[in-house]
Amino acid sequence: MRHEVRFSGFGGQGIILSAVIIGRAAVMYDGKYAVQTQVYGPEARGGASMSAVIIDDEPILFPKVTVPDIYVIMSQEGFEKYGASAQEGAVMIIDSTLVHSRPACTCIEVPATKEAREKLGRDIVANIVMLGALVAATHVVSETAIERAILDSVPKGTEKLNQSAMTRGFELIKERGQSA
């Protein structure tokens, strides 16, 4: 089964890291193939950032995402630039704290930045809340794979915080019983 996942937000949110973590989970812990690519500007922070992952059971030839079936959108500008064109059959997970628009496709609202700020005390893990929600909603990789890939990828000393963020993402989906 091939999935094309596109992440978008603003520079500094961890948009590229999110795609790296999902790809790592797929390759290292689920035994699949994955290719991760990105688009970013010369700015260090701010500006719309986009990254993408293809996950497949077969080796991946063309490495760029063309028609994503899954979107993770974390900023209004990111939505306008990279999310608004989503096809009808796609699933979009939106950080409802920061994105006001809604797509025509299936939309799952996750108040990731609000949750990260209020429940976890740090905005910075909002992308990990989104990753938890993404996995719980779409099963694009397994829950154990994403957990191990997150722990591989975050700075030492922040493992607990990131684990809680991921779990909060799982819960937000499961509480709603919303699964695509």
Add this chain to the structure above:
Amino acid sequence: MQGNIACAEGALAAGCNFFGGYPITPSTEVAEHMAIKLPKKNGTFIQMEDEIASMASIIGASWTGARAMTATSGPGFSLMMENIGYAVMTETPCVVVNIQRGGPSTGQPTMAAAGDMMQCRFGSHGDYSAIALCPSSVQEMYELTVKAFNLADRFRVPVFLMADEIIGHMRERIIIPDKVEHIPRRPLAPGVLPFHPEDDLVPGFPEFGKGFGVHVTGLTHDERGYPCATNPKLHEQLVMRLYNKIEHARKEIADYVVTNPDAETVFVTYGSPARSVEQVIHDAAGEKIGHLRLKMVWPFPEHAIAEFPNAARFIIPELNLGQVAREFDRHTRVPVIQVPKLGGDLHLPAELKKLAGVAA
């Protein structure tokens, strides 16, 4: 693993023990990784003041016997040109990685291009031949970096690893071998003049600090290494030897992959557009589409064209305005269709299918 990290890991596996460079997007991860890893392996990492000095530093390091490399992108590559010529003339083995981005000038720092393919062949002044490798996967970033070091030491030349931003920044699965091939630099035999060539036109290497008295100069020099810049015959002999040591090995060192050799429609690629064509061939399973994928663009493997005896058209997608297509065109009477692309996007399989007459 990311392509740039795979390049650095390949260099370390090949025994690279000196990196001199100046950070530039989209190549910086190569330098970052070498800065972390080299000191732990008793190697040397130096961030130089610019790319002119970076190139000079790896030439100096190489003369002490080091396996030396630098990594850059377009603007830095332009600055390196003068010293690249110096490495050619002094026969200094070294590896120059260029993760190509959109130019001219600072252009598009974060977007892919292949606009430096002719620059790496002809960019420094004077006549010479060049070796340029073009990876199209993270796996090949590793493998071709290893190969670059071996070719550099064998021919005593700067070898170019000409990747692009897509391959450099892409992350995908890689299998790292336990051991890599190692072709050592041939030392200068005792009693032989330092620039006296052996049968393969390559002189043995008189490593600094090993007791050789050797003069190294960018001026035209005799076999002793002494300047001799007004002797027309000697200059011609020297430049022809520098040229022919690679040209004579053209067939032997050629590195390309042939798919469906009996096809009438044949794609020719190097770097990331190869991935678009592989997708086209995969999707068009019933139809015969040929593919000549060049892992080494320079010296140009013109004999590879004969691998496709039924070719009625060659389609050449490139991330530039047709730099290699033009070279290809002068070696064949079969029509060559250029598919240039600027801006940083990769050719979509759909647009190539249309050109090849394959159902989308």
